[in-house]
Amino acid sequence: MHTSMSAPSGARINAIPLQLREQGEVESRPTSSFVDGQSIYSSGERAGQAYRVEFGAVRVYRVLANGRRQILAFHFGGSWFGLQNGDHHRSTAEAIGVTGVKCVSLRESPHVWNGLLPAVLENFSSAQEHQLVIGRQSAVERIAAFLLEMSAHAGHSRRFELFMPRVDVADYLGLTIETVSRSLTKLKNKDIIKLHGARGIEIVDYRALQNLCL
Amino acid sequence: MHTSMSAPSGARINAIPLQLREQGEVESRPTSSFVDGQSIYSSGERAGQAYRVEFGAVRVYRVLANGRRQILAFHFGGSWFGLQNGDHHRSTAEAIGVTGVKCVSLRESPHVWNGLLPAVLENFSSAQEHQLVIGRQSAVERIAAFLLEMSAHAGHSRRFELFMPRVDVADYLGLTIETVSRSLTKLKNKDIIKLHGARGIEIVDYRALQNLCL
DNA sequence: CGTGCCGTTGACAGGCGTCAAGTACAGTGG
DNA sequence: CCACTGTACTTGACGCCTGTCAACGGCACG
Secondary structure (H helix, E strand, O other): OOHHHHHHHHHHHHHOOHHHOOOHHHHOOOEEEEOOOOEEEOOOOEOOEEEEEEEEEEEEEEEOOOOOEEEEEEEOOOOEEOOOOOOEOOOEEEEEEEEEEEEEEOOOOOOHHHHOHHHHHHHHHHHHHHHHHHHHOOHHHHHHHHHHHHHHHOOOOOEEEOOOOHHHHHHHHOOOHHHHHHHHHHHHHOOOEEEEOOOEEEEOOHHHHHHHOO | OOHHHHHHHHHHHHHOOHHHOOOHHHHOOOEEEEOOOOEEEOOOOEOOEEEEEEEEEEEEEEEOOOOOEEEEEEEOOOOEEOOOOOOEOOOEEEEEEEEEEEEEEOOOOOOHHHHOHHHHHHHHHHHHHHHHHHHHOOHHHHHHHHHHHHHHHOOOOOEEEOOOOHHHHHHHHOOOHHHHHHHHHHHHHOOOEEEEOOOEEEEOOHHHHHHHOO
């Protein structure tokens, strides 16, 4: 199970951010392991911890009352998540594939907050970037931006595997799975990308993909 | 000029956040005044300052190469903005109506960063909230959410004035001005709101508006 | 080989963008 | 005082993009 996920996530372990190692507070904690789809925290639960992805991937999302879901962010190795100001989580975080996560209690060690400012700013920046994508870009443009984002997380590789199913891509980009599929097909037919199986992506024309995101 | 703006923004001066007064660093700075549409900082400029709205309002936006604009956030009295991790601004901030802004240099006083974590978390939270709106809601639902947001900034008043023109609302919600106008008309025809002139909003059925944002 | 999940493709309808015309209003100048 | 002008907003007609519904194909697993 999850063979198609564990291979790329294994490669990603080496990408764990060294600049955050300085925080001995974090390194002293054990890594918790989660299986695919397992909840790391849920909306409504009491907050008070900071989380960092060690390996694998995490989706953070919120669900509207009518069932519509919006994935706010994907997090990969080294990325912090779950940082917020309220007492209770307003979003849910789930593992994508087998995923390792380190937790720090902010109640026991409130001073850790000080070191997390760069991480919060990073999250904030990503959220703003994503606002542009879902606010002002067409379906194909969103897919292009998404593929470039995933490529960047894979070390700007031209060939990589998507960690998540289509429904996650759709809920991240504010689209439906059908539109995601159709947009990928369009990019394929324009010889901008090649598809290798359901999750494999090969970027043939990197520049064309970038031009779509203008 | 701007009479329709200065009245509500004047009321808002009292709403300046007291919990931030502790930072004498901020209070020691003079307030710079900006006229309607004046740039506070621009995309590409060197960053290194934190900004706080004293009175009036501010829009922060980015523009894609093809001219499409996305307003990332509106900021009102007491709100911090311009906080980011890079060396250079990736967005532009402009005054809406006559606006007062206090600046703090983060290069001269880097320790100020520590006190700004709550403000960054607040900005981050707002961005996430907005992701849901523009990612998963219809035009009418976005307008409903927007009106409730503006109402909240006016002390949850049922009657308030919009500070900004339709084009700002549209670029904030990822819509066109025509769709904004039509959606407002729909809400008006359903007797959920009343329109008083171009900018005046009266919420007749608060509950109905909330139900639209589910 | 059947079953179930995931992804793709097609037909169709509806929502929103685009283009265009019309209205309201403030400011200006005669 | 009133016509003129420019800006902001509204309304209408129309077309496209994307959502919806449905059928189909591929692959893993039992």
